[in-house]
Amino acid sequence: MTLSWKWGGLLLGLVFFAAVLLVKPIGVSTQFVILDGILWDAVNPQIVVEDPAAKHGYASPNPYLNKGGGKYAKNVANPLNYSFVFVIAMMVGAAVSAFLRGGVGRRERTMPEIWRANFGDAPWKRYLAAFAAGFVVIFGARLAGGCTSGHMMSGMMQMAFSGFLFTIAAFVTAIPVAIWLYPAEEV
Amino acid sequence: MSMKIVLALLIGGAFGFALDRAGATNPNLIIHMLRLSRLHLAKVILLAIGVAQVLLFAGLLAGIVDPAHVHIKTANWGVILGGILLGAGFAISGYCPGTSVTAAATGRKDALFFIGGGLLGAFAYMLSYGWVKSTGVLAKIAGGKATIFPIAGTKYPALITAIPGEWAGIAMGLGFIVLAFVLPDCLRCRVRKPAEAAE
Structure with missing residues (x-):
């Protein structure tokens, strides 16, 4: 069952606070870039390379992956990082919640x-x-x-x-x- | 497994669970919020921001929250242009990045198509980033990573420095909570019945 707005909002608010308290603010959309980078690097291993001179130790010929001293490039090379695992865990959490409330109906799935x-x-x-x-x-x-x-x-x-x-x-x-x-x- | 990965699993898992329980993985509720016919999720969002904000700034004041964990994003024209694009796609699909991945995990097939388009959109941005940057839309405005009120222990500039940010943050958070309570359940309550719209 979907929670009332009061319980739903309270629960979400506590999670957003916990994230800042323990690690950093929640963000999701960057991980679409990281997954693209992982796929791209699998097709062309030159897309992310180790580079001791870069701030984060990795570099890319793609300006976006290379930006900020190779921050994204580093996460592409190491998918087991906080933000990427966070999104995978979100999917597990949502799947568990949906399973416990009886799943999404067939009609609604499309x-x-x-x-x-x-x-x-x-x-x-x-x-x-x-x-x-x-x-x-x-x-x-x-x-x-x-x-x-x-x-x-x-x-x-x-x-x-x-x-x-x-x-x-x-x-x-x-x-x-x-x-x-x-x-x-x-x- | 490092502590950080354990935290990613716990907080990420709780976030996904909370999004689904709050109804945010349901595109029907998102579209109804945006067409102002069911404001359930607007109330959820306002309450969530308010609760998180009060706890954050009370925590900063009490020294429980490390100011180094505060992370402010840059303000530039890209934020506005990107917000407009995101808003359009949000209204069409009823999904945003976080709710699309969680909705897909609950078995929604249209969310998988959204994610597919999203991966392509991210790739298009990766390829066009150099050009986007050259247009100047990513140049900082209002000092870049600015907050409305100053937050002690951070180097972020503030737009209004007359009031300490911690107290302003608590007040603003309470304001969001009040807003969540006063917002009605709908603003456009059944403006057109299905039969009328079909004519």
Whole structure:
């Protein structure tokens, strides 16, 4: 069962606090880059190389992986690092929670009901839209330097100016788009 | 296994569990929040930020939280442009990066497609980063890694220095909690019935 907003918010708030207390603020979207880097390096081992001269000991011909003294390059070379394992653990935690509440129904697995009410039952339409949205969301998150976890939740709780900028930009866009895209409501 | 990896497993696991329990892995609830018809998740988000913020700044004040753990991200035009792009995709799909991976883990197939597109989007950014940087959108604004109010023990600049950040943080956190309580369950409550929209 989904928790009431009070319990859900309290639980999430405690987790965000625990992360800063024990390690560092929560962030997710960078790990899409790290997984890409791991895959890219598997195809072309020259993408991440050891470099004693770099601040983090690794370098890459790709400027993004190489940025900040090879910080991302180092994480690509060592996937068993805090932030990457964190995302894997998130998936395990969510899977356990879903299992304990009886799982996600068959109908819901392909698309949410509000999508069905507005765009019909064809899964391919939903999958195509989800794929395109995924592209835009992660491209945007990397351009912004964070996502709803890192910028909005972690950023605003720390009073980061960037977190407020991001949240305003994201919601000022998302609200009209959602209202325009989903005029019908499911029964 | 290092202590850090154990913490990653514990905090990451708890985060994924909490996201699912709060309903955030459900794109239906995200889209309903954004179209203002069910504000459950907006209330969850506001309460979560508020609770975390009060605990963080009370912890800093009490010396329990190490200020070195505070990590402020840079403000630049990329934050705004990226936020706009993310907002559009967020509304279309009902997923953001963190909820897409957790939703996929709960068995949602559309989340897998989102992740596939996300990996491609991340790759496109990796390839275009040099160009993006050359346009100047990543140049710092408002001092770069700025906070609204100063946080003692950190080197981050503050926009308003007149008030100590710890107390301001606690007040702001309480404000988010109040906001979570006063926000109604819906703002656009059943504005159009399915039958009307189909016409």
